[in-house]
Amino acid sequence: MAAESARMSSTGSSLCNFNGYRRPLPLSPSRFLLLRPRLSSSSSRSEFLGSVRLSSKPSNLSTLQHQRRKFSVLAMAAEESNRAVPLKDYRNIGIMAHIDAGKTTTTERILYYTGRNYKIGEVHEGTATMDWMEQEQERGITITSAATTTFWNKHRINIIDTPGHVDFTLEVERALRVLDGAICLFDSVAGVEPQSETVWRQADKYGVPRICFVNKMDRLGANFFRTRDMIVTNLGAKPLVIQIPVGAEDNFQGIIDLVKMKAVIWSGEELGAKFVYEDIPADLEELSRDYRSQMIETIVELDDEVMESYLEGVEPDEETIKRLIRKGTISASFVPVLCGSAFKNKGVQPLLDAVVDYLPSPLEVPPMKGTDPENPELTIERTASDDEPFAGLAFKIMSDSFVGSLTFVRVYAGKLSAGSYVLNSNKGKKERIGRLLEMHANSREDVKVALAGDIVALAGLKDTITGETLCDPEKPIVLERMDFPDPVIKVAIEPKTKADVDKMATGLIKLAQEDPSFHFSRDEEINQTVIEGMGELHLEIIVDRLKREFKVEANVGAPQVNYRESISKVSEVKYVHKKQSGGQGQFADITVRFEPMEAGSGYEFKSEIKGGAVPREYIPGVMKGLEECMSNGVLAGFPVVDVRAVLVDGSYHDVDSSVLAFQLAARGAFREGMKKSGPKMLEPIMKVEVVTPEEHLGDVIGDLNSRRGQINSFGDKPGGLKVVDALVPLAEMFQYVSTLRGMTKGRASYVMQLAKFDVVPQHIQNQLATKEQPVAA
Ligand SMILES: Nc1nc2c(ncn2[C@@H]2O[C@H](COP(=O)(O)OP(=O)(O)OP(=O)(O)O)[C@@H](O)[C@H]2O)c(=O)[nH]1
16 A cells, blocks of 8 residues: 655644634624635645655554455455556646636537537527536526536546636636646637636646647637737747647638648538548648747757757657657646637547647646644645545535535545545544535436546535545545635625525525635624625626525625725733622733734734733633624724734733633723724725727726726737726726726726735725615615
8 A cells, every 4th residue: 555655844833722823814894604714825736846755654553454454455456457547547627718718618519529418508509518507508607617527539538617707716726726737728819818817827826737729710810820929928838839720710621730740621610520631731831840840849858869869850750749748738848739619610629639648647746735634734645546545625515406515526545435434634524425426517427436536526515615625534634725715895685585584594604615705794783694705796696596596585785895904013002801890800901912914814813921921711712802803993893904913911810800801801902902003994906907999998098097096007909909907996896897888889898806905095994984884775
């Protein structure tokens, strides 16, 4: 059996200690129904390669356990040999791009050509298989990742379709976290668009090898070479052109395969149209030779021997070329660039070949690392093998009308059997694996066992939420968690009838389990529920799902920005809470130092108490008192962030001191301390990119200025379009879509994403301080 290896890490967290205690960013001004732990950021795969192996974890298994283990190893070995597809032939891939670049269409074509989908759906007809949710079909956009398994050339390909809209970038992050490789799609007319840049950076962060597919070569204005150049200028990447188009727009016929030096021409554009390999047309011979030389000169750099032969005039053979393209893709030395038209059914099969030929198998990516739940200082790794102890990551939860809820899990190591028990190592709870399902968009297949490298859906898990680890109870590990963004927008929501109250609570809990970027809270005092998310569309979809899936009719208030409060300087306050009203009194004396922290740090509590000035048993009272206040800043009641509270001194009374007295003292210290620390209000600032015809440029800029926008740059786009890049407070962007539409007769478009939090101008702070919290309409 492969040994479980242990590594020491310097980043162990001490979540429960008084010193260095951290809590999540407070997200609502009122009481929470749901609190989420702040998750540590995942480090990149390349970072992982740098760690040092120290020792093996000692085993303390009893003889009986040893025997059982020996038996199960033998059983596993037998199963390994029964593996239908060897692990080296697995490809776990995602398809990512800007909105409307054609991800869903391409995925549909892949499913068709790999034989899993007999009746193909068209996105614009609202019948695409991957876009299975009703809202997606109506709106023609992809809003959740749907995982599906398919086969090509004896390889097993697990595909995750990801959304392009910025409100759902979390979905893209989640997909990237569990994938080994990606196809980046571009619209050949628009080239590299803003959301492609965002997902590209996300893929960089997770070290995901990728190939590029320049889609929509049949569209008017299609330009493969311009898109290739934009990959250099906008993404800073090194493209390796391995195909060039034959024709473009109406005349797009196929591609030149620069590896085989053959033209691949489709006989028609209907589904299932046949293609043939033929000689390169005379007018493309020179261009093809040029691009092939560039390709070969790039790849030979990866192998000294091949380079030497090449310099002596020997061109590498097809097998060597493919091996080196694969090597360079996996090591991110370059990104192969292909082209086609998914809609016109051209280029999809060679794209599938490229997935198999150039994207990595689970064996070619660094082993997954995590920590020992008993000892967070100890880093453990799991390599992709059925012989390792089971470890998997729950990366998505979806409500399902048949089985209640489905938990999507990427199996990193070991095997998972239906009917067995696994450990949720984040919660320390066992979960029974009821059904294991292999997903095919909206249909499913029961399987008995999932093996290393698989992506499966589990039915009937009770406690596991997105981002948590499931593992072998005898070999526990907590895998690196995912980063979830904090919501930037909120609205009040109220059920229309009393009968809907319970249904709404059930629905909100389920939706929050599925989507870690969606939060909700309820203030019993004013009888109000507030939902929080990443944008207007995100919350609109949540309300829509409440209605459709949970049959809840609700009134929804106007959207409000999630402001935050913070401090600008250090302050120290001494606060004595003393009460004597007959009977036992209350006494607590504390000195707390409040320190500003770097943006995004949340809130931290530390105790520097020495010699028992404040006895240990009272410190939780101080922590609790401070934490309660952190969700309610002194300026306008917004959550307080980026603050460290340090308990430096205090005193107590033998009879009158209690946890409650210290809790109340902490509240008093917070109020005074915040006021002394230069409190400030922060607001989300969005990076906005507007694409508009030149004649409306003046109006667009004037309007952005009137929204407190700061214009950063202008640019040009094909087709005489202008691009404006600006930073605008989110508070000024509500309903921008209709203003922009009206102003430009529907000819301009925009995308935006969170850039940073910044200080709110004083006059707006004053208005906010006197404003009511959101109320449902
Ligand atoms: N002309 C042409 N149209 C295409 C092609 N591929 C996709 N489309 C069309 O482009 C539109 C968007 O395609 P989708 O597949 O939904 O794009 P998507 O990237 O999944 O979109 P989101 O999920 O909303 O981000 C649809 O109307 C498609 O029919 C293509 O190769 N050529």
